[in-house]
Structure formats: C-alpha cells, structure tokens
Amino acid sequence: MAPGPILGTMYLPSFSAEINPLQLFKRRINLLCRAAEDARPQRGMDSLNDLCISTQSATDLSAVPDESIDYVFTDPPFGQNIMYSELNFLWECGLGSGTAGGRRTDKTLEAVVSKSQGKGVGEYGELMAAAFAEINRVLKKDRWMTLVFHNTRADVWAAIQRGINAAGLRVEGVQTLDKSHQTFKQVTAEGAVGYDVVVNCRKLPRPIRPKSAQAKPLQILSDLLAGAPQGPCKQRTARHLHARLTGELIKSGNNITMDYKDVLQLLHHNFEALGLKSRPEASGEYWYALRTD
Numbered sequence: 001m002a003p004g005p006i007l008g009t010m011y012l013p014s015f016s017a018e019i020n021p022l023q024l025f026k027r028r029i030n031l032l033c034r035a036a037e038d039a040r041p042q043r044g045m046d047s048l049n050d051l052c053i054s055t056q057s058a059t060d061l062s063a064v065p066d067e068s069i070d071y072v073f074t075d076p077p078f079g080q081n082i083m084y085s086e087l088n089f090l091w092e093c094g095l096g097s098g099t100a101g102g103r104r105t106d107k108t109l110e111a112v113v114s115k116s117q118g119k120g121v122g123e124y125g126e127l128m129a130a131a132f133a134e135i136n137r138v139l140k141k142d143r144w145m146t147l148v149f150h151n152t153r154a155d156v157w158a159a160i161q162r163g164i165n166a167a168g169l170r171v172e173g174v175q176t177l178d179k180s181h182q183t184f185k186q187v188t189a190e191g192a193v194g195y196d197v198v199v200n201c202r203k204l205p206r207p208i209r210p211k212s213a214q215a216k217p218l219q220i221l222s223d224l225l226a227g228a229p230q231g232p233c234k235q236r237t238a239r240h241l242h243a244r245l246t247g248e249l250i251k252s253g254n255n256i257t258m259d260y261k262d263v264l265q266l267l268h269h270n271f272e273a274l275g276l277k278s279r280p281e282a283s284g285e286y287w288y289a290l291r292t293d
C-alpha cells in the first residue's frame with residue numbers, strides 16, 4: 001500500500017489511509033521556514049521578516065516594479081499533465097468555498113491545456129508568453145531566469161520557446177534534471193517524461209532576433225550515445241535521451257518539432273535497442289547503443 005496520497009491525481013484507493021490535513025499543512029510550512037533559514041547566510045538575520053509570499057497570476061505581476069528582481073526560478077505547469085485548479089476542488093469544499101467568505105481558484109488565467117476549460121496549446125502558449133513577458137519586465141538587466149520544464153509534445157515545447165523568445169529572454173544554457181525516482185504521473189500521464197530540462201535564460205540589454213539553426217536530431221542522438229557510459233545505464237534510455245536531445249535543440253536555437261513518440265521511432269530505427277528488463281516490449285524499458293555493423 002502507498003504510504004500516503006498519490007500527488008496530482010484524483011482517485012479512489014482500494015485501501016485508504018487517513019491523513020491528517022493539519023499535519024500536512026504543518027509539514028509544508030516547516031519546509032518554507034527551512035528554506036527561509038537556508039537563505040539566512042545570504043540575506044542576513046532578517047531573512048524571515050522580509051520574506052514575501054504572494055499569490056497572483058504570473059501573467060500580471062503589477063505589484064512588482066520594473067527591473068527590481070535579481071533572479072527568477074519558475075516551475076510552470078507542464079501543459080496538460082496536472083489539472084491543478086480542479087485538484088483544488090476537494091480542499092476548497094473543505095474550506096467552505098461556495099459559502100460566504102469561501103474562495104474558489106480562479107481558473108481564468110490558469111496556464112494549462114485542458115478540455116474542460118476549453119484551453120488548447122494555443123491558449124496555454126499565450127498565457128505562458130504573458131508570464132515570460134512579466135518575468136522579463138521585473139528582472140534586472142543581464143539577470144537570469146531558470147525554467148524547469150518537460151513535455152512529450154513538440155507543440156507544447158514550441159509554445160514555450162516562442163514565449164521565451166518573444167519576451168526577450170535568451171537561452172544560454174541547458175541541463176537535465178534527474179528526479180531519481182519516477183512519480184506516479186511519469187508512469188501514467190500522457191505528457192509526462194522522466195527527466196526535466198532545466199533551461200537557463202538571461203535578460204538581454206535589448207531585444208535581439210533569436211538565432212535560427214538547423215541541427216540534426218539523429219546526429220545529436222549519435223553523439224550522446226557515443227559519449228554515454230558503456231552498457232545498460234540511464235544515459236542510454238529513451239527518456240534520458242529525449243530530455244538531452246530537447247535541451248541540445250533549445251540551446252542551439254532549433255525549434256522542437258518531434259514528439260517523444262517520434263524520438264522513440266528514430267531511436268528504434270537507427271540504433272540497437274537492448275532490453276533493460278526481461279520483457280522490454282511490455283515495459284518499454286530499452287537502452288540504446290550505436291550499431292556495430
């Protein structure tokens with residue numbers, strides 16, 4: 001039995017363990033306090049007093065002055081993966097939403113791909129672009145934004161790329177974040193992938209046209225496999241290669257045009273697919289190697 005709730009999904013468990021919401025809340029607050037404590041060496045003794053947590057849509061940060069922020073870290077919704085506002089429904093019922101003084105999440109500006117909200121990739125992309133424009137406005141010149149993101153769909157990635165470019169931010173570096181264990185969503189959700197891509201962007205002194213490039217995905221995959229450790233390892237799995245390929249394409253100014261399933265096909269057709277498990281065709285767990293013939 002799972003020791004606690006599975007995050008990011010609504011479900012009826014066959015066995016249910018009762019969780020005390022107040023304890024969960026306390027745990028979250030303790031995490032925030034620990035983060036503020038960790039910031040003390042950089043920010044001095046007042047770090048707890050001048051910590052500011054506010055709630056608003058990232059598409060409108062009008063309370064934050066222009067060019068006042070040193071660094072932005074953003075972990076936005078990954079397109080269609082998790083329906084955050086809908087998942088709030090149960091909490092909000094418990095908190096008296098719909099009654100006098102109660103509140104419901106305003107979904108109007110939620111950046112999400114959702115049938116029930118009538119938002120496709122176009123609407124999601126516009127909201128993300130508005131958020132990137134606000135980030136660019138509040139950042140000081142030459143300062144950085146770190147974006148953590150991943151998705152299996154090329155059109156979702158393209159929307160993110162367009163938003164970053166239109167805002168005047170420039171991608172300067174890309175890394176892959178290994179979350180080390182797969183979440184429930186990574187195993188089950190349509191748009192979920194195992195590794196996140198960390199995109200570091202800098203605010204330019206003045207907007208310039210983004211460079212356009214023509215990198216070859218097959219060549220990038222070959223180079224990644226040539227540089228990977230020998231034998232079965234995570235660096236040779238499709239999820240890892242997809243994250244690395246996406247990162248390389250973004251860094252070199254290429255548009256993402258391949259879905260995860262296209263990358264899988266490219267891998268299968270051009271490299272040797274070896275089983276990580278005894279029945280790889282059932283689990284999809286392959287690792288890839290350069291062909292020797």
Ligand SMILES: C[S@@+](CC[C@H](N)C(=O)[O-])C[C@H]1O[C@@H](n2cnc3c(N)ncnc32)[C@H](O)[C@@H]1O
Nearest residue numbers: 056057058059075076077078084085109110111
């Ligand atoms: C990937 S989660 C971030 C989770 C967070 N890093 C954490 O560890 O709790 C994305 C979050 O963005 C929120 N979100 C969606 N649209 C937004 C908007 N327009 N402005 C601000 N936040 C938004 C979602 O409700 C969700 O909480």
